Amino acid sequence: xxxxxxxxxxLSARVFALVVSIGLGAGAAALFLQFxxxxxxxxxxxxxxxxxFITTFWLAWGAVQSVEGLxxxxxxxxxxxTPITTRTAILMPVYNEDPAAVFARVAAMDEAIARHGLTExxxxxxxxxxxxxxxxxxxxxxxxxxxxxxAQDARKAQGKAVRFFYRRRRRNxxxxxxxxxxxxxxxxxxxxxxxxxxxxxxxxxxxxxEMVRRMQADPKLGLLQTLPRIINAHSRFGRAMQFxxxxxxxxxxxGQAAMQGSTGAFWGHNALVRVRAFAESCALPELSGxxxxxxxxxxxxxxxxxxLARAGWSVRVDPDLDGSFEEGPENxxxxxxxxxxxxxxxxxxxxxxxxxxxxxxxxxxxxxGILSYIAPLFWMMFLASNLYATAxxxxxxxxxxxxQLFPVFPSDQTSKAVGVAVGVFxxxxxPKVLILLDAVLRGRVAQFGGAVIAMRGMLRELLLSSxxxxxxxxxxxxxxxxxxxxxxxxxxxxxxxxxxLTLIEAFAAGWWIQLWGIGxxxxxxxxxxxxxxxxxxxxxxxLLAPLVIWLSSHPSDGPVFLTPEExxxxxxxxxxxxxxxxxxxxxxxxxxxxxxxxx
Amino acid sequence: xxxxxxTQRSGALMSDISVGESRTALxxxxxxxxxxxxxxxxxxxxxxxxxxTETKLRRFLAGVIQSFGPAARGR
Numbered sequence: 001x002x003x004x005x006x007x008x009x010x011l012s013a014r015v016f017a018l019v020v021s022i023g024l025g026a027g028a029a030a031l032f033l034q035f036x037x038x039x040x041x042x043x044x045x046x047x048x049x050x051x052x053f054i055t056t057f058w059l060a061w062g063a064v065q066s067v068e069g070l071x072x073x074x075x076x077x078x079x080x081x082t083p084i085t086t087r088t089a090i091l092m093p094v095y096n097e098d099p100a101a102v103f104a105r106v107a108a109m110d111e112a113i114a115r116h117g118l119t120e121x122x123x124x125x126x127x128x129x130x131x132x133x134x135x136x137x138x139x140x141x142x143x144x145x146x147x148x149x150x151a152q153d154a155r156k157a158q159g160k161a162v163r164f165f166y167r168r169r170r171r172n173x174x175x176x177x178x179x180x181x182x183x184x185x186x187x188x189x190x191x192x193x194x195x196x197x198x199x200x201x202x203x204x205x206x207x208x209x210e211m212v213r214r215m216q217a218d219p220k221l222g223l224l225q226t227l228p229r230i231i232n233a234h235s236r237f238g239r240a241m242q243f244x245x246x247x248x249x250x251x252x253x254x255g256q257a258a259m260q261g262s263t264g265a266f267w268g269h270n271a272l273v274r275v276r277a278f279a280e281s282c283a284l285p286e287l288s289g290x291x292x293x294x295x296x297x298x299x300x301x302x303x304x305x306x307x308l309a310r311a312g313w314s315v316r317v318d319p320d321l322d323g324s325f326e327e328g329p330e331n332x333x334x335x336x337x338x339x340x341x342x343x344x345x346x347x348x349x350x351x352x353x354x355x356x357x358x359x360x361x362x363x364x365x366x367x368x369g370i371l372s373y374i375a376p377l378f379w380m381m382f383l384a385s386n387l388y389a390t391a392x393x394x395x396x397x398x399x400x401x402x403x404q405l406f407p408v409f410p411s412d413q414t415s416k417a418v419g420v421a422v423g424v425f426x427x428x429x430x431p432k433v434l435i436l437l438d439a440v441l442r443g444r445v446a447q448f449g450g451a452v453i454a455m456r457g458m459l460r461e462l463l464l465s466s467x468x469x470x471x472x473x474x475x476x477x478x479x480x481x482x483x484x485x486x487x488x489x490x491x492x493x494x495x496x497x498x499x500x501l502t503l504i505e506a507f508a509a510g511w512w513i514q515l516w517g518i519g520x521x522x523x524x525x526x527x528x529x530x531x532x533x534x535x536x537x538x539x540x541x542x543l544l545a546p547l548v549i550w551l552s553s554h555p556s557d558g559p560v561f562l563t564p565e566e567x568x569x570x571x572x573x574x575x576x577x578x579x580x581x582x583x584x585x586x587x588x589x590x591x592x593x594x595x596x597x598x599x
Numbered sequence: 600x601x602x603x604x605x606t607q608r609s610g611a612l613m614s615d616i617s618v619g620e621s622r623t624a625l626x627x628x629x630x631x632x633x634x635x636x637x638x639x640x641x642x643x644x645x646x647x648x649x650x651x652t653e654t655k656l657r658r659f660l661a662g663v664i665q666s667f668g669p670a671a672r673g674r
Contacts, residue, residue: 144623166630188637283639307642355644
């Protein structure tokens with residue numbers, strides 16, 4: 001299988017990434033120290049250099065991943081043709097979701113499986129954790145639509161076994177991980193593999209079959225993760241994310257896969273697990289103490305991947321598997337809500353990182369997750385320490401010696417700080433430029449509307465993400481501080497739909513960020529006006545936060561941000577839309593007379 | 600007042616709804632998860648290790664604190 005990387009290759013990829021990232025971080029820190037200490041060394045200069053090291057290391061780590069992804073990328077493996085001899089349960093966990101949309105996804109995926117003549121190898125289990133009784137009743141009603149759509153009465157009449165299961169837990173103990181565990185403990189022995197999905201997941205039949213074949217071929221493979229592509233985005237924010245996920249993520253994922261080897265990641269859905277491996281390794285305990293650090297493990301997927309690896313199973317991400325889809329948040333508020341949950345989940349891994357017997361790379365994966373959420377704190381500290389250092393900088397002493405005839409001008413090291421800033425900007429932009437060039441050379445760019453449209457997409461995404469980044473930074477910083485101060489974010493249901501916000505909603509979510517923007521610009525003006533040009537790219541988006549949040553939730557169309565899935569709708573996505581439309585029409589027709597009665 | 604308002608057509612619809620509900624109940628009975636249990640042994644991810652770490656940490660801190668004594672006396 002060409003998706004596997006040899007152990008030597010994995011080690012080289014890890015060492016290369018670490019050495020380059022540490023080297024670039026150290027280089028940037030040294031340059032910044034020279035700049036900071038030009039007027040005499042102060043403790044704050046040391047702090048600033050340390051912060052430059054951490055933040056540059058982190059950016060470089062991401063950039064190196066993309067480079068490794070470009071180097072490691074190969075043509076996708078030809079689909080396997082071995083016969084499927086196993087049984088797979090497709091698990092669809094549901095928590096207060098729109099049942100029509102979810103069950104129509106199940107119907108579309110079953111249709112995709114049926115096209116390959118593999119229905120006898122796949123069952124579906126809808127695992128509802130819905131806590132709202134009215135929504136629960138709706139789920140039951142829509143399950144009948146699914147049952148009829150898939151002609152299950154006829155199947156039953158032929159004496160064949162049921163292929164669609166539905167169960168609803170009255171208490172969602174252990175949340176999603178507990179939901180899946182409950183399935184394994186109730187019905188796991190019936191199956192060889194389980195395909196774990198999210199309520200917004202869609203997977204093509206060929207992809208599911210290929211995953212099963214790959215797992216059949218590798219008896220040590222415990223988990224096989226796909227890289228889901230975001231679909232159905234309509235807003236400016238959503239389509240920019242969708243474009244980024246489609247255009248850049250496969251390369252980054254390829255780089256990650258090259259470094260992870262058999263200690264790969266699990267992202268919680270659109271992944272196939274070997275039932276025996278999962279059952280024997282992945283029953284998660286509750287962590288001692290109260291949330292946010294104790295209680296149920298929120299980001300259970302990373303922990304499950306680590307536990308599988310600990311038990312000797314291989315965990316693999318195969319980015320070459322296409323036909324795997326999910327939906328993303330449509331506006332910045334929904335993104336921030338999801339990020340709040342992920343932040344708490346990743347910071348909770350502080351409790352798990354020292355678990356006995358974990359592979360070193362699993363611990364490093366936890367570390368990466370933790371760092372990705374606390375990195376905004378370092379950026380904030382860097383900004384604050386620069387303001388402080390500038391405000392408290394000693395006046396230049398042109399005559400340090402008594403009775404000195406000629407003045408001594410302090411050496412100007414500003415060019416070094418500018419060099420660091422340019423380098424940091426380069427680390428952000430270079431991977432995207434390289435990916436664009438690679439896409440042009442390999443012809444992948446055609447799926448994104450051609451070189452010109454893809455480049456426009458890249459530039460616009462760069463602009464939008466530069467404007468959004470300071471606002472996200474504020475939300476992430478607040479999330480980290482909330483978690484560190486012991487505030488539990490709970491388990492809010494995902495918001496789906498078009499996500500368009502009103503200006504009032506945007507203002508309610510962003511007014512405090514705006515205040516910070518005013519504060520930062522004011523403080524800079526009063527205490528460190530020399531830094532104003534450096535601060536404005538952060539200060540202006542903060543100042544305009546409600547407007548940015550509002551405008552980015554508006555619909556987007558047109559060729560920019562075109563993705564392959566928009567250019568040619570995948571069959572399973574088209575089927576989902578068709579089935580859902582049909583069901584809604586039928587439901588409206590059947591409800592109309594009933595409505596007349598009640599009237 | 601309700602009875603005279605119920606026409607022959609609406610009565611049939613009520614009956615349809617009732618049939619629909621009982622059909623839903625029958626389907627839901629059929630689609631309960633199959634009974635094929637597996638044991639999932641609960642994993643150890645913190646307890647023992649935390650105890651070891653705590654012990655090590657306590658010993659380390661005790662060592663540090665004790666070393667302050669002689670150092671302070673020496674001064």
